[in-house]
Amino acid sequence: MRHVAFIAPRFLENTLNYVRAFASHDEVTLSLISEDPETSIPEPLRPRIAGHYRVSQCLDAAQLTAAARAITRGVGPIDRLAGALEQLQLPMAEVRDAVGIEGMSARVARNFRDKDRMKDVLRAHGVPVAxxxxxxxxxxxxxxxxxxxxxxxxxxxxxxxxxxxxxxxxxxxxxxxxxxxxxxxxxxxxxxxxFVRAREHTCETVTIRGQVVWRSGTRYFPTPLEVLETPWIKYCVLLPREPDLPEFAAFSAVNEAALAALFGDEAPTAAGTALTHMEWFLREDGSSLVNEVGARPPGAQIMPLMGLAHDTNFFVDWTGLIALDRFTPRVRRWAAGAAFFRGQGQGDRVVSVTGVDEVLAEVGDCLVELRAPKPGMARSPSYEGEGWATVRHPTTEGAKEALLTLIQRIQVHYG
Ligand SMILES: Nc1ncnc2c1ncn2[C@@H]1O[C@H](COP(=O)(O)OP(=O)(O)OP(=O)(O)O)[C@@H](O)[C@H]1O
Ligand SMILES: [Mg+2]
Missing domain, CATH: 3.30.1490.20 (ATP-grasp fold, A domain)
Known part of the structure; x- marks a missing residue:
């Protein structure tokens, strides 16, 4: 058995995907640290939770350390301390250092969290960066x-x-x-x-003790910055059907060098057993630059998209990797994509949402999930807007068309 302590912080939908996935592995003893009370853990999951510790601030390394110590006393030594959020990565590493838990130390976590240090480390290892x-x-x-x-x-x-x-x-x-x-x-x-004028891509890489065992990648349409700069633009993420497109294949060597540089001397340890989310630029001349890397699962619906494209539950795959050092490389069978709905106009609330019924008819079977924004919702400051949809299609073009239809037909207005 492996004892995993997972930092929630709240038992919201996305976080519960991770909790359920850890709980799905019979060989895992699962403890949780959260800001929410134990009573917010959904009933069916409760028998699987060996220990729970509540903190008022999940980003506070001192509180997390107290929680990890209490769980160690109550349940037993923690084998893996995990959390999916970017802001958790550094405090979590500080707790590992303080309590003596295997995995990424704060020294290496800073390579991922501090953008200036990240670029310095990458440059020092000959990895192309801006x-x-x-x-x-x-x-x-x-x-x-x-x-x-x-x-x-x-x-x-x-x-x-x-x-x-x-x-x-x-x-x-x-x-x-x-x-x-x-x-x-x-x-x-x-x-x-x-400023790098380029297309933006991601590279999701599974490494076990520093060795690359699997990769997947997406493309952002348009770039997050352009979305924020241009009020009418909506954001999409596309995971192409072809796992070996030339631009992704050409990036593999850069990806590998970048990960080796950032994991550093901890690559061959549990710290190097990870799913990383790398954002990278592809310039018109074909050259690529690394923008930033997270030693954590990707956001922007990329976890569900990887599941859809490879006929798997990627939350279960990730938790198996983290908890048990186990990963079955997946074969790509589909293209998948996510569209994010942002409103137009002034105002801080959604006042109208149109086109939902038409889109259901038009996009049909390839629509996997649709979370349309609802009137009354607060305007989101994020490029991910107030709602989203995911699609899956046998071809990249088909998925792309479905995304275009979604963002053109579904119109959201603020007022
Ligand atoms: N050097 C650069 N040249 C061009 N665009 C850039 C550059 N740095 C950042 N951007 C743009 O700004 C966006 C956000 O930057 P970055 O990814 O570094 O920060 P972030 O806040 O961690 O982003 P996120 O959490 O959205 O991934 C990028 O996705 C890209 O569109
Ligand atoms: Mg980024």
């Missing part, structure tokens, strides 16, 4: 612009969801950023990067 710097002052920012020129990207050092990510194209915009107070300071340094 020119970048950590700016702690407006002077640093100006110096970077002198060296690299415009346009540039200014973003948080430990960003998420492309929040506070700015594309600066002109000197006027640079001055505006500085005058708005959003410029870098010693208290709030910013990651500054040369």
């Amino acid at each position: 020119r970048s710097a950590l700016a702690s002052s407006v002077r640093d920012l100006r110096k970077f612009v002198e060296q690299v020129g415009l346009p540039i990207i200014v973003k948080p050092q430990a960003g998420l969801g492309a929040r506070n990510t700015h594309r600066i194209t002109t000197t006027a915009e640079l001055i505006e950023l500085v005058n708005s107070g959003a410029g870098p300071s010693p208290e709030a340094p910013a990651q500054v990067e040369e």
